[in-house]
Amino acid sequence: MNRKHFGFTLIEMMIVLAILGILAAIAIPSYQGYLRRAACEDAKATMVGAANLMERFRAQNNTYATATQATLGAYAQSPVDSNSKQTDIVIVNPTATGYSLTATPIATGRLNGLGTLTLSSAGVRGGTGALANAWGSCSGI
Template sequence: METNNKGFTMVELVIVLAILGILSAIVIPSYQGYVRRSACEDAKGAVTGVANLLERYRAQNNTYVGFAIPASINQQSATLGVNPLTASTFTVTATGTGTLNGMGTLTISSTGVRGGTAPLGNMWASCSGI
């Protein structure tokens, strides 16, 4: 009597599920870390870019007053703000949103001083620890 078995056994399916579980336990946290680091670098670039735009504005108008962050700077990882904005000083602040929500702020002043609140404020050198 010949049986024609087609398909997978229960043991084979359990082994495949175990392998998928182990791989996902390694891959998902690694990917999430990559996304956070990428968002951190994006926020640093946006803060620096706005500071550069402010310097260009002051060179043309001899004041920072009247500057508005252009709509073309579309930030998904941080909310950008410029406070306080006086004739001779500014501080650009990026507050984390999305994957950076609740992770602090990044700031840069008109004198070039970089700072913020932890853990984002500590990431000016490298976002690898976030």
């Protein structure tokens, strides 16, 4: 009698599952790192946009001192046009001649626990924690 067997053996299925497990172990952390770097780059771009709004405010009012969070409008969060907020951007101590912007990651965001980003009216860029050198490149986070 000639019998044909169709399907996969248990060994073949286990090999496929092992390969999928290895691929997932590599791909998932890599993708999460990509999402962190994207959130970091977006926060930097949003801060530059907020700085542009502050400069426009000063051109119209001849001072930064009366600037409020409402001055930043949509730029008070990053990303600007999304419901998946990653950072809050606040104006810190606006004076007549200067200001500082600080981007703080939200508790449920991808950048949580990595520090903050800062940008001053003089163009001084900085940060704390793992984000301290992020203005050069977010690839290190």
